[in-house]
Amino acid sequence: MSVITARGLTKTFVRNKETVEAVKGINVDVAEGELVAFLGPNGAGKSTTLRMVTSLLEPTAGTATVAGHDVAAEPALVRSRIGYIGQGNGGGHSYRVVDELHNQGRFYGLPRTEYRRRAADLVEALDLGGLGRRSVQSLSGGQRRRLDVALGLMNHPALLFLDEPSTGLDPQARANLWEHIGRMRRQLDMTIVLTTHYLEEADQMAERVVVIDHGSIVADAAPAVLKRDHAADVITLGVAGTPTEVRSALTQDLGEVTITDDEAGSSVVITTSSGATRLPEAIVRLRVAGLTPTSAELSTASLDDVFLNLTGRSLREEAA
């Protein structure tokens, strides 16, 4: 069952007579219960896509159905079924944490006893206990983002959209936030779509990654599948032995083997999809042939390699 279906979703902005094709005909389906991360560099079109599927921004072309409702025809019904937490919410204001949550509950028309109970539950679930009486502006970045998530969950949405929830947080706070998001997802049986420009985060935390670049989806799969299909592991070995000797020990069935001459003997580079098993195999073969490995290094495929192979650019460098 698809809870999100987008077809040919397009957004073109015209500003000062300049045309920006922010999103160029995106097709995407999200099944009930999935956690999907949109990964892409700044300006890729992640926020614009999210704003269109949440009915906040009218598409220039294309359609999207969310929770059974067309975003253009029934925006109010779409909004009643979803939670949306925009990029950099929780601005510096002086409301207390509990007031923010209660206000959100009132906004959704919940009865007083119900919104108070939900607020208390969310404060507990998102580790905001003890912070209820604090003002929002006094919270740390990680606490503020957890409050944002709590606000998005006050109406118990079936579908939650989070735009860069972890941006600006340190790696530990990021991992902690994901843990909370994952737990809330199981407790409330939610489908979650979020965006990030952190490669490692998408790799470690997301079950499915939609890679977006210049307004188009360039890949859509589990991180392991993306790496298998679009990147490779690289083994580098130093060997005491001539390239000719090494070549007869290490045949191409190990992967793509390149051997060059160097001062200590040979330098070997093996490109393979399974570096972790090929590396010991290569060492054993060298030893059997009476050759001594002098150094070994394994560089495993990353989502940055995937991005580089798909777009010709490094997302890591772009972020830096």
Ligand SMILES: Nc1ncnc2c1ncn2[C@@H]1O[C@H](COP(=O)(O)OP(=O)(O)O)[C@@H](O)[C@H]1O
């Ligand atoms: N309201 C707007 N007016 C004009 N251009 C916009 C507007 N919103 C976004 N853009 C442009 O659209 C492109 C995609 O932006 P955005 O969706 O925010 O990317 P991301 O969230 O991936 O960083 C960028 O080039 C951005 O400058």
Ligand SMILES: [Mg+2]
């Ligand atoms: Mg954005």
